[in-house]
Amino acid sequence: MGQIDDVLEEARMTGVGQGTEGRLEEVADGVFGYIQPDGGWCLNNAGLIVSDGQSALVDTAATETRARALREAVLGVSPAAPRTLVNTHFHGDHAFGNFVFPEALVIGHERTRTEMLSAGLHLTGLWPDVCWGDIDLVPPALTFTDQLTLHVGDVRAELLHLGPAHTSNDTVVWLPEQRVLFAGDLVMNGATPFVPMGSVSGSLAALAALRELDPRTIVPGHGAVSGPGLLDDAEQYLRYVRELAREGMEAGLSPIDIAREADLGPYGGWLDSERLVPNLHRAIAEERGAAPGSPVDMTALFGEMIEFHGGVPDCHV
Secondary structure, three states: OOHHHHHHHHHHHHOOOOHHHOEEEEEEOOEEEEEOOOOOOOOOOEEEEEEOOEEEEEOOOOOHHHHHHHHHHHHHHOOOOOOEEEOOOOOHHHHHHHHHOOOOEEEEEHHHHHHHHHHOOHHHHHOOOOOOOOOOOOOOOEEEOOEEEEEEOOEEEEEEEEOOOOOOOEEEEEEOOOOEEEEEEEEEOOEOOOOOOOOHHHHHHHHHHHHHHOOOEEEEEEOOOEOOHHHHHHHHHHHHHHHHHHHHHHHOOOHHHHHHHOOOHHHOOOEOHHHHHHHHHHHHHHHOOOOOOOOOOHHHHHHHHHHHHOOOOOOOO
16 A cells, blocks of 8 residues: 555554554555444544545544544544544534544534534533543534435545434445445444434344445444444344333333343443443334334433443443
8 A cells, every 4th residue: 555554554653543542443445443442432433534645534532632632643644634524423422523623524414413513512411520621513514315425535435324223313434445334333343232312123224224235344333343243243132122122011111120131141241231221212112103213311311321330331431
């Protein structure tokens, strides 16, 4: 890859993008995932596409410090700051750092903009002890409804709206020639899916659509880069949640009681297992006829997660 290879190696040697702030991982020629371990609450991934002297970013980070670390890593391998920035959905861990890239046109689904403006900085109140920094909320200035094609030099990126799934406004970024998928939070690796703002059935449909793309490499919203097996993992978990919900409804149990009695099996080792409670709320609501993406009381659901977890869920951002 030449010059970019040399610059990336220098960045690795000097520690740019390394350590607790995240690391750049080249997943195809000029295509990078920015991975923030361990992938738990608010420790999301981002993506970078570099081609012909141009670059585009997929998502940012939750805090000002982490967003500035992302910018440093990006400028370590890109000849210029990104001119475009795609938000995969409205959640603050993926979008709070937009303001650190003032050169970029922010792109997102039309509901990403409205939901981001509606939510504001609400996420910061869930973990008030986190040092969030001086965040300036920057919603998408360019919005779309179903799909949009973005050209970054010679690289074609397809922006596809799927769902409701994780939220009502999920966008994936698909690079058909490289067969790289930036999946946002439709797919996680080693972290529990989270669908109360979206849909169980919609998530299953979205995963089926992603499988049809035939990706070779998936950069998930959280966790390590992997392959298409992540789609199977997510599907199996969501089917498990739906079956738990049906059995619990027949037994007359509440979502939190279903969760307490559940044997998580292979999912017990995933991060943030307390998400089972709000996931069950969504599954039960859909079994009772609620529309995918219909509003829920997230404050109440977060309170139930705290009760189930025995305290506020861990956030190491």
